[in-house]
Amino acid sequence: MIVIDGSEGGGQILRTAIALSALTGESVKIINIRKMRKNKGLGRQHIACVKALKKLCNAEVHGLYLGSEELIFIPSKLSPKDFEIDIGSAGSISLVIQSLLPLTLGINKSFTVKIKGGTDVKNAPPIDYTKNITLKILDKFGVKTELKVLKRGFYSEGGGLVEFKEFPSKIEYIDLVEFSNSNLVEGIAYVQNLDVNIARRMRKRAVDLLNKNRLEGLIKIESSKGISTGAGIVLWNDTIGSSYLGEKGLRAEIVAERAVNFLLEERSSGMALDRYMGDQIIPFLGYTKGKVGVSKITDHTINNIKVVEKFLDVKFYIEKYKNGYLIEGKDV
Template identity: 65%
Template sequence: MSEDVIVIDGSYLEGGGQIVRTSIALSAITQKPVKIINIRKKRKNKGLSYQHIACVKAVKKLCNADVDGLYVGSEELTFYPNKISPKSFKLDIGTAGSISLVIQTLLPISAVIKKPTTITITGGTDVKNAPPIDYMKNVVLKVLSCVGVDANIEVLKRGFYPEGGGVVKLTLKPSKIKEIELIEHSEDKKVEGIAYAQNLTDDIPKRMRKSCSELLMKNGYLPNIKLENSKGISTGAGIVLWCDTVGESCLGEKGLRSEIVGKMAAERLLEELKSGMALDKYMGDQIIPFLAMGKGRVGVSKITNHTRTNIYVVENFFDVKFEIEEYNENGCNGHIIKTEG
């Protein structure tokens, strides 16, 4: 292992936990140690939270890493990876911290593992400021299959803030990352989705689906939205939609009528689809590590600070440069992200 430690500034641009997640994953893949400073320095609650610690612990387990600074509130972390040794294990975030973000951290490691591994994660499946688990399962995995990622997500229980209690099984299989060329949306008019509630009345998912479906049909789309009502230790509701490789969602909250939740999800999806690009703004940042490994070009509706932040981190680990261009062809209005080098 090289003695040169890559230093990443955790306060760069949006300065969030994604810097930690991407840095740790790429450290394991490249076998290059990394030191992350100023972790979440601009945030009200600075430093590492339970969710970030869970991400680091998951990767640490897969590569027998040595870690300094792994505690809640830590603003500096050094990660020394060792040889990746895939093993199946269970991980409890300990709060309603996002399971999706742990999965986001682990997915790139499919590029270097030699045998399948299953990680069972307990925490939040549907929480604020994180991708819902159904988005990960139905959009992220679909897009990443185009670059060669072989993975599976099985939702065993849902978990909402503050109790959590969701359980998800992630299976990673050895994957050969390949070049991708995915610019424009397929123009598929079928919108699939799931309207779900836990520990609430059956009418809530139905009302979300009805208002959502009406707006989608009014705009020429064909909705096929499933209903789910479950029991668990936490209470919540939401709706996730996807149209081929583009997804959106809305999480229920107290005081927000079910009809409004459904309508908001539909409006958000229609706004993403209006760009005509293959990927939504959330997928735009998640694809970056895979673009670095496999090269290619993708079309994205919008370039976010999350995307630019991920580019900053990835360029520190790989001999690659990213270019972002505006794209206005065939009625599309968005951006292309491509690799150089």
Template identity: 40%
Template sequence: MLEIDGSFGEGGGQILRTSLALSVLTKIPVNIYNIRRNRPREGLAPQHLKTISAIEELTGSITEGKYISSTEIKFIPKNEFKRKITINIGTAGSITLLLQSLMVLLPFLENKTTVGVYGGTDVPWSPQVDYLREVTVPTLERMGYTIKINKIVRGYYPEGGGYVEIEVNPIKKLKSIQIDKFEKSSKVQGISYSTNLPENVTERQKKSARGIISREGITPSIKLQVEKDSSQRIGSGIFLFSKDKDSIIGDGALGERGKRAEEVGEEGAKQFMEKYLQGYDCHMSDQMVPYMALAEGTSSIFTKKTSHLETNISILEKFYNVKFIWKDDRLEVEGIGLENIYID
């Protein structure tokens, strides 16, 4: 059984999400202790329990110590895969963070797998669902990953009520990828969205963001999405992204009670422009390193060190005989070329 210190590095849920996925792929049981030990509320939160439950349901795996505030679990991986699962987080817990863990597994299963998750699509401290759609998915597709997003219903903090359904086909291997420094593009796209709020909210967010981005001589193309229904879902946000020949960057901001639409647009544009001017997306590197380690051949990404990234790398190097190497601001790894044993 592999021992993993859950307080290492950034000491958050990322350790849990990555470790459980790799445990299933390697068939190595894990004991994760000191879970979120350095956080204000240590131990497992409801969001983390749902991630564990999702992997259990998908794979038939067994977990000991799975309860609120638990600081230690023992996870026994199984390979009793289901073709379709539906998870209800029950709150506005992040759908995208839960999917991050499952998506590492899905291309190496026997059959096409459909995963539906109820919860929050656009909530604090996690990637917006548009990041998944516009940044993560297109980047993974370059590696041969075959994924389809069947449905998105937005859900916000604190009510939740969102839903995302993805469909992933099995593949034999992941291909290596090279993500260079982002080259400034004159094309910036985005979406300004709202649910059950006055219609002018999306236009105000858009106008504010456009004012910031236009300082760089760029006129962004920002679509508006206004939803009205009888649900309790209330919220808004903006997401901006840009593509060059081999990389994508994206960022945005969320509305909240008492926060003016203009502030949302300005905040989203500033966060996007920071990545745009630096030439890399740190959130993308956090997400990509597991796939780089599993792919065949040498993969690289232009990025900077962060605690999240270093933590993820440490876990990958515990499970696999891989070594991530920094060459200035480029992170490289020779992947293991993991093969899907169910595909001839």
């Protein structure tokens, strides 16, 4: 049984470990889960991830309860099936999808899961980032999925609903180092239960800033009704993404400025991937022994590398490259 110490990171260590356990058939024991965090142990979103993966590989699981700091996951054979899962409140739907994604490399038939929870919440990728950055990049290399956003959900009520489908996939060699230098920035400015003019103001400020930096902005407006209230903007410039959530008392123009400034910062590295996609690509990089360029090396990236190296016959190497970093996976 593979043993992983989860004390140095958050839920990502758990998500990656359980996903690779289900995919490889290797049992795993995770100890000290989120030990250094204020709210130690498993949260609702982590439990949802484990429950989803448990369903898909008929796993035996011990320690699956709120606040648990130790979990044992003993997988059986992958057997894809359609199901629904409710994270509860505004737990991140995108993070549940992250845990499911590697299974595309091991399933023999497609499956669909409906996930209830938060589509746009702090400290997690917005669902539009997942759709337009994560899934599009993986699609380039053979990972086939479909994502439909049926309802948006914000903190704290949640109420979001997403339909996510995975197809059996064969991943190709990943070689994605330098940014394409595309000048087209696409995006979406959205509001729920708020005046649509807030979204229009976000779009106008974002487009003005992008034009000032000789970039073209093509940003859609979305206005919806739901049980939760919120606003935000998500931008994507080919393989680089950026986002910012609205906050009470924060002007729409400031929300847009922060999203654009982050995009420009990530773009200036010259690397193909932003810092947040950098950690998400690691499990797939482990399978292909490929290479990617990232703007920055985050703690999430380092933690994901440590977990993947325990499950797969791969060793990752990181080196400075231009204004960013090159990550390469090689045979052990």
